[in-house]
Amino acid sequence: GPAKEVIHQLVGGLKASMGYVGGATIPDFQKKARFVRITGAGLRESHVHDVTITREAPNYPTR
Numbered sequence: 001g002p003a004k005e006v007i008h009q010l011v012g013g014l015k016a017s018m019g020y021v022g023g024a025t026i027p028d029f030q031k032k033a034r035f036v037r038i039t040g041a042g043l044r045e046s047h048v049h050d051v052t053i054t055r056e057a058p059n060y061p062t063r
Contacts, residue, residue, distance in 0.1 A: 008059075009059070012059075017029070017033070021033050
């Protein structure tokens with residue numbers, strides 16, 4: 001059902017973040033991960049900008 005799509009995205013994000021910090025297991029990830037607070041301006045600058053999307057990604061449909 002609809003939860004399946006959300007869970008798929010959450011699992012993908014978790015796998016990616018585990019890879020970013022080098023955590024092979026959940027406990028290892030918890031030890032190595034850290035949160036960094038940034039400003040709204042920093043968040044906007046951290047995303048891709050000045051890029052035109054010619055085709056939407058299949059896993060991020062527009063609603």
